[in-house]
Amino acid sequence: MDDPQTSSKIWIARVPRRFRTRFPELTPAEWALMGRILRMYRARMSLMYVSGFVDNGDTRMGVLFRRGRRVRDRRCGRIFPVREIRYVAQHGTWPDPVYDFVAEYRAIRALVRAGRIDIESHGDIHMTPFLNEWCRQRPIPPDREHLWMAEFYDLAFQRPVPRGIQRRRLARSVFRIQRYFDMRPIVFAPPLHAYDTVTVQVAQRLGFVLLHAQTLYDLSRSPILKIVRLPTVWAHLPLAGRPDPHLDASGLPIVVGWHDSDLRIHPVAWLRHYLRVFIQRGYTRLIGFRAFAGLMTARVAARYVPRGPDGARIQIDLDIAPTGGAGDPDSRYFARHAFPLRAHLPGGWRVVHGFDKSGRNLDIIRMDTAQWEIRVPPFGSHTRTRVILDCRRVRSRSDETPAFPATRESHS
Ligand SMILES: [Zn+2]
Numbered sequence: 001m002d003d004p005q006t007s008s009k010i011w012i013a014r015v016p017r018r019f020r021t022r023f024p025e026l027t028p029a030e031w032a033l034m035g036r037i038l039r040m041y042r043a044r045m046s047l048m049y050v051s052g053f054v055d056n057g058d059t060r061m062g063v064l065f066r067r068g069r070r071v072r073d074r075r076c077g078r079i080f081p082v083r084e085i086r087y088v089a090q091h092g093t094w095p096d097p098v099y100d101f102v103a104e105y106r107a108i109r110a111l112v113r114a115g116r117i118d119i120e121s122h123g124d125i126h127m128t129p130f131l132n133e134w135c136r137q138r139p140i141p142p143d144r145e146h147l148w149m150a151e152f153y154d155l156a157f158q159r160p161v162p163r164g165i166q167r168r169r170l171a172r173s174v175f176r177i178q179r180y181f182d183m184r185p186i187v188f189a190p191p192l193h194a195y196d197t198v199t200v201q202v203a204q205r206l207g208f209v210l211l212h213a214q215t216l217y218d219l220s221r222s223p224i225l226k227i228v229r230l231p232t233v234w235a236h237l238p239l240a241g242r243p244d245p246h247l248d249a250s251g252l253p254i255v256v257g258w259h260d261s262d263l264r265i266h267p268v269a270w271l272r273h274y275l276r277v278f279i280q281r282g283y284t285r286l287i288g289f290r291a292f293a294g295l296m297t298a299r300v301a302a303r304y305v306p307r308g309p310d311g312a313r314i315q316i317d318l319d320i321a322p323t324g325g326a327g328d329p330d331s332r333y334f335a336r337h338a339f340p341l342r343a344h345l346p347g348g349w350r351v352v353h354g355f356d357k358s359g360r361n362l363d364i365i366r367m368d369t370a371q372w373e374i375r376v377p378p379f380g381s382h383t384r385t386r387v388i389l390d391c392r393r394v395r396s397r398s399d400e401t402p403a404f405p406a407t408r409e410s411h412s
Pocket residue numbers: 002003122126191192
């Protein structure tokens with residue numbers, strides 16, 4: 001979900017229909033309900049978060065409070081930590097003139113602590129970094145006014161944002177999110193999906209693992225890998241609930257994207273219906289970006305060793321160092337969660353025993369006749385482990401069970 005706590009939704013009034021601004025912010029009760037729905041479906045959600053509040057400096061339009069105190073020295077372009085801000089609009093028509101980002105922040109933090117959502121970066125301010133021009137109200141056609149909301153490429157006037165400014169804005173977002181939520185972001189979605197090659201490099205330098213903007217970039221590798229096989233399904237009407245059978249049959253993971261504004265079209269309970277639609281369509285895991293980044297970027301090396309005519313040992317080395325951890329080991333999802341490793345064996349073979357390098361027995365679940373899932377315990381502060389699987393051929397009467405390859409290594 002994109003955009004909670006974004007100040008540009010207050011300032012930019014004229015937007016195309018699909019954008020929507022000036023809607024009431026989600027309430028703590030609505031966030032709590034969302035948490036219950038996510039728990040019900042064992043789903044995890046990534047919140048693409050905006051950490052800085054930009055003031056428009058207009059004292060006639062509304063009153064700004066920081067840490068409960070009225071801000072007297074209002075100045076356009078000044079940036080505040082959003083979690084400390086309450087804004088009360090006074091002129092114009094507002095469905096709800098109160099933007100209580102303090103209360104909303106607390107509700108979001110409760111869900112982070114309960115393990116229901118992860119916080120990732122959606123930029124620091126979701127606004128042009130050329131704030132002087134915005135404050136001077138550099139003229140822009142009314143139908144382009146919403147393009148001020150792009151932070152990492154200037155869509156309004158079609159020009160790149162200098163590298164140093166991009167780095168400062170993104171670093172500020174990392175710093176604030178870590179401070180607010182005790183969680184370092186590892187996925188970055190640039191606002192309005194506006195970015196250039198510099199943005200991708202800057203994100204990699206700052207320790208991000210994935211950049212997602214319709215296209216996915218795997219930043220854990222050098223050179224950076226661009227991955228096109230990750231379709232995004234936006235939950236916006238009228239797309240919501242319209243299944244694509246080809247996509248469902250493809251076996252590809254999909255990103256389901258939506259905005260907080262969607263929950264002003266549908267009630268929050270709609271999320272329950274929406275998750276159920278995906279489960280009925282055959283999607284089995286509703287994971288967040290952080291778990292996805294862990295699965296995408298972990299390094300796995302497997303080696304087969306035959307042991308007599310009916311036995312084989314698979315040695316799997318797992319390295320989760322690339323999955324996060326720049327300055328914060330906890331940003332590696334599998335530091336605290338079991339790693340689900342899938343082994344596909346030739347027909348007639350089965351895993352009889354699995355253990356890790358310290359000799360601990362591992363949980364092994366048979367998924368179907370040829371697939372086995374091994375639950376590798378959370379890595380904690382370590383990044384590497386070795387898993388040993390002892391496999392056995394179960395001879396059938398016809399005895400056509402294929403043998404394991406003599407020896408083979410594979411890396412991914
Ligand atoms: Zn956005």
